[in-house]
Amino acid sequence: MKYISTRGNAPAKTFTEILLGGLAPDGGLYLPEQYPQVTRAELDAWRKLSYADLAFAVLSKFATDIPATDLKAIVGKTYTAQVYSNGRADSDAAQITPLRTLSEGVHILELSNGPTLAFKDMAMQLLGNLFEYALAKKNEELNILGATSGDTGSAAEYAMRGKKGIRVFMLSPNGKMSAFQRAQMYSLQDPNIHNIAINGMFDDAQDMVKAVSNDHAFKARYKIGTVNSINWARVSAQVVYYFKGYFAATKSNDEQVAFSVPSGNFGNICAGHIARMMGLPIGQLILATNENDVLDEFFRTGVYRPRGTDHTYETSSPSMDISKASNFERFVFDLVGRDGAKVREFWSAVDKGGAFDIKGSSYWNDLSRFNFASGKSSHQDRLKTIREVWQEYGVMIDPHTADGLKVGLEQRRPSLPLICLETALPAKFAATIQEALSRQPERPAAMEGIEDLPQRCEVMDADVGKLKSFIAANVPQ
Numbered sequence: 001m002k003y004i005s006t007r008g009n010a011p012a013k014t015f016t017e018i019l020l021g022g023l024a025p026d027g028g029l030y031l032p033e034q035y036p037q038v039t040r041a042e043l044d045a046w047r048k049l050s051y052a053d054l055a056f057a058v059l060s061k062f063a064t065d066i067p068a069t070d071l072k073a074i075v076g077k078t079y080t081a082q083v084y085s086n087g088r089a090d091s092d093a094a095q096i097t098p099l100r101t102l103s104e105g106v107h108i109l110e111l112s113n114g115p116t117l118a119f120k121d122m123a124m125q126l127l128g129n130l131f132e133y134a135l136a137k138k139n140e141e142l143n144i145l146g147a148t149s150g151d152t153g154s155a156a157e158y159a160m161r162g163k164k165g166i167r168v169f170m171l172s173p174n175g176k177m178s179a180f181q182r183a184q185m186y187s188l189q190d191p192n193i194h195n196i197a198i199n200g201m202f203d204d205a206q207d208m209v210k211a212v213s214n215d216h217a218f219k220a221r222y223k224i225g226t227v228n229s230i231n232w233a234r235v236s237a238q239v240v241y242y243f244k245g246y247f248a249a250t251k252s253n254d255e256q257v258a259f260s261v262p263s264g265n266f267g268n269i270c271a272g273h274i275a276r277m278m279g280l281p282i283g284q285l286i287l288a289t290n291e292n293d294v295l296d297e298f299f300r301t302g303v304y305r306p307r308g309t310d311h312t313y314e315t316s317s318p319s320m321d322i323s324k325a326s327n328f329e330r331f332v333f334d335l336v337g338r339d340g341a342k343v344r345e346f347w348s349a350v351d352k353g354g355a356f357d358i359k360g361s362s363y364w365n366d367l368s369r370f371n372f373a374s375g376k377s378s379h380q381d382r383l384k385t386i387r388e389v390w391q392e393y394g395v396m397i398d399p400h401t402a403d404g405l406k407v408g409l410e411q412r413r414p415s416l417p418l419i420c421l422e423t424a425l426p427a428k429f430a431a432t433i434q435e436a437l438s439r440q441p442e443r444p445a446a447m448e449g450i451e452d453l454p455q456r457c458e459v460m461d462a463d464v465g466k467l468k469s470f471i472a473a474n475v476p477q
């Protein structure tokens with residue numbers, strides 16, 4: 001299997017090459033030349049598999065340049081109950097992503113039982129092991145440059161801390177994350193972890209990552225890699241839990257389901273789109289935004305109009321405070337019939353701060369073939385949903401999952417079971433939980449008091465030159 005760029009101007013590469021390379025040299029994102037298809041017989045067989053075996057089956061279709069025995073070993077050591085039990089010793093831990101049923105046909109797929117209590121651990125733990133494997137083979141080092149609005153950063157740092165030959169430079173929006181998220185990252189003292197708080201929003205940080213990645217000489221000299229969902233390996237690992245969730249919520253492969261997905265950078269729901277393109281019977285992919293509603297606007301109106309930092313709001317689902325959704329480009333590539341020239345045309349407008357509009361074109365009609373629905377959620381909606389789920393089911397959900405559930409319930413076709421993806425645990429957002437429920441969320445014993453630990457972080461303006469100097473000063477040459 002080879003991978004091509006959404007902008008159509010980069011040579012095709014293998015899975016391992018793009019794993020270490022991140023963004024394509026033409027500024028695009030990599031996707032498989034064709035989506036591998038899953039047969040009915042495979043679906044029937046996969047239904048019975050453990051998470052690790054299912055991950056091996058799905059990833060074997062993508063990582064075709066990794067020998068099967070090696071891939072099986074990597075996946076086997078990643079998806080264990082120990083890594084995804086978050087201190088619990090119940091039978092749910094063995095399922096890795098247990099399905100919690102709220103009421104008939106309404107489920108939450110638990111994805112946040114990994115080391116940092118967010119869905120990012122599902123792919124990031126695998127990425128850490130894949131990097132280690134690929135780098136050892138090539139006897140190389142990797143300097144990871146990432147951007148986070150709160151969860152990718154800690155997941156990446158926990159997955160990479162202490163790993164030989166890997167350094168992490170993680171940009172986060174200064175003062176915009178929850179106290180718990182800040183503490184998770186900034187309290188790490190490992191010498192290979194560098195936290196950089198940017199005076200700006202997540203989108204500024206992500207632009208800086210792309211600017212450094214597009215400086216090909218710097219990227220090659222300092223061996224820059226990525227852990228954001230612009231890295232295809234992240235998305236492919238996220239495809240797995242759509243299959244797992246589908247099997248858990250249905251009895252046969254004749255049934256269809258709806259997934260509702262709290263969205264920001266369009267990475268999580270892009271994995272759902274890919275699972276559907278592979279043949280998973282997904283009848284609806286419901287995209288939920290918070291007040292930063294660029295993506296909801298697109299699915300309602302056909303206009304993609306990323307906002308600037310000054311029009312990106314700080315909300316109580318802060319990890320979704322994103323107005324320029326990187327992975328959306330992957331979906332648009334499929335929408336426009338994989339026409340790289342069209343994607344280049346659209347993104348030349350977007351990169352200049354503009355917009356594009358598909359309403360008057362045939363793409364608008366084509367959109368319905370992809371089974372998306374969308375909606376948005378506000379602070380008051382979030383509080384109401386958290387309260388209702390707590391009162392009716394005794395289940396505490398985090399503000400992002402609440403956005404997903406609220407929109408999912410509004411948009412679902414009643415005939416379809418709804419699977420809402422849980423994207424974080426409430427422990428990460430104690431202030432909003434306190435406001436909604438007048439009580440504090442529980443947290444794993446190992447994370448008691450992390451806010452009181454000493455923190456280490458470099459504060460920087462959103463200046464690409466300064467960032468490059470910082471990286472150069474911290475990478476031995």
Ligand SMILES: Cc1ncc(COP(=O)(O)O)c(C=O)c1O
Nearest residue numbers: 151263264265266267268319423
């Ligand atoms: C808790 C949480 N929910 C939802 C999202 C949105 O996911 P995506 O960016 O993949 O759309 C994020 C960040 O990405 C997140 O950290």
Ligand SMILES: N[C@@H](CCOP(=O)(O)O)C(=O)O
Nearest residue numbers: 148149150151152228229267
């Ligand atoms: N919400 C994310 C933002 C980055 O998204 P990614 O999936 O592209 O890594 C975060 O929590 O950092």
